[in-house]
Amino acid sequence: MTTNTKCVLAIGNFDGVHQGHAALLKTAGDIAADNQLPLYVLTFEPHPRTFFKPDTTPFRITLRNTKIRLLKAFASDVRVLDFNAFLAGMSAQQFINDIIVRDMNAAHVVVGQDFHFGKDRSGHIETLQADTRFKTTPIPLIGDTMAAISSTRIRQALHDGNITEVNEMLGWHWAIEGEVIHGDKRGREIGFPTANIPLGDTLCPAHGIYAVWVDIGDGKWLPGAANIGLRPMFALAKPLLEVYLLDWSGDLYGKTLKVRPVKHLRPEAKFEGLEALKAQIAKDCAAARDVLISLAP
16 A cells, blocks of 8 residues: 555545535645645544444445445545554554655644544544644534534434435435345335345434435436335344335346435325225325425435
């Protein structure tokens, strides 16, 4: 990973690559342009929280590939550090010496105001600013303390099913990506065949029915209705994303879909029987179409 080229280096977890991250990265890009240096981004995988608490409920806003793709829009290159026991045990000074100076050859470091690093999070802004081998620019949070954009606030908005607020804080349309797997064919049996997608490490938003746009791999967005959750009538062990495409039919097994929730229509519910369930799904599909008809994907 060692580079011989001096660079401006932006460091962070960048889960979500949200508007706050974008402000940091744009500032880093301006510094790089002013100094005629490339901008490199240094991030960590897995997320340190996953390393320290491996049994935690999935919380990722963006998985690795999506995060790297979004970061590459800002930088000359994205470097990914393997967050393992060795890195977790590295002192703050060793991180500076071995990673920032030796490996990345940074002339200027740009981080968030609350950035911590090194064993027990012992390194902070002042630690970086004390090192004269490179300059350090801390970026404050956007807005006041209570309204600042953060990955934590975005996760809460997802838990609340507030997709509009999520997208406003992100600056892009949040989506779930995954491979379609075989299910129990319940949807097909009642006339609404669904594409079933495990959520994996992606944070599960509020359970319920959503109006969604769906890209089946050809770059075109198709309207759909989706259920995210445990399906009360047919109890699932883990939350599942089930997507019904309103204007498409065909075989989607094995394809990787990108599903963009637009609006949370209602919570999950248990019905008295299949006929009641079918009637409600028809209403949900009509409601989803009404939401999507006036919205560009």
